[in-house]
Amino acid sequence: MKTEVYSWRVSADLKMNLEREAQRRNTSISALLDQAARDLLNKGEVGNDDEEQRRLQEAASQCFGSWSGGDPRGSEKVRETVRQRLREKYGR
Numbered sequence: 001m002k003t004e005v006y007s008w009r010v011s012a013d014l015k016m017n018l019e020r021e022a023q024r025r026n027t028s029i030s031a032l033l034d035q036a037a038r039d040l041l042n043k044g045e046v047g048n049d050d051e052e053q054r055r056l057q058e059a060a061s062q063c064f065g066s067w068s069g070g071d072p073r074g075s076e077k078v079r080e081t082v083r084q085r086l087r088e089k090y091g092r
Contacts, residue, residue, distance in 0.1 A: 010018075022032045074081070 018029050018032060022029045025032065071077070
């Protein structure tokens with residue numbers, strides 16, 4: 001039994017093609033979309049690759065960081081501090 005609702009906007013062209021395909025298969029658009037989503041998920045193309053997710057998270061974590069220091073106004077001066085460190089590092 002279906003209890004959840006998901007909706008989105010589609011172009012008129014896509015809607016027309018979905019209606020045509022559903023009519024050709026003698027089914028509803030809802031059933032057509034349900035089957036298409038199941039087929040896609042069963043192929044493993046969406047969100048089923050734990051190893052890929054781990055690799056992406058690991059790569060993204062290299063971009064994360066935090067500032068540490070004893071300056072209580074440090075967060076207010078981030079722009080100034082970053083620019084200063086870049087000047088020191090790259091001589092600009």
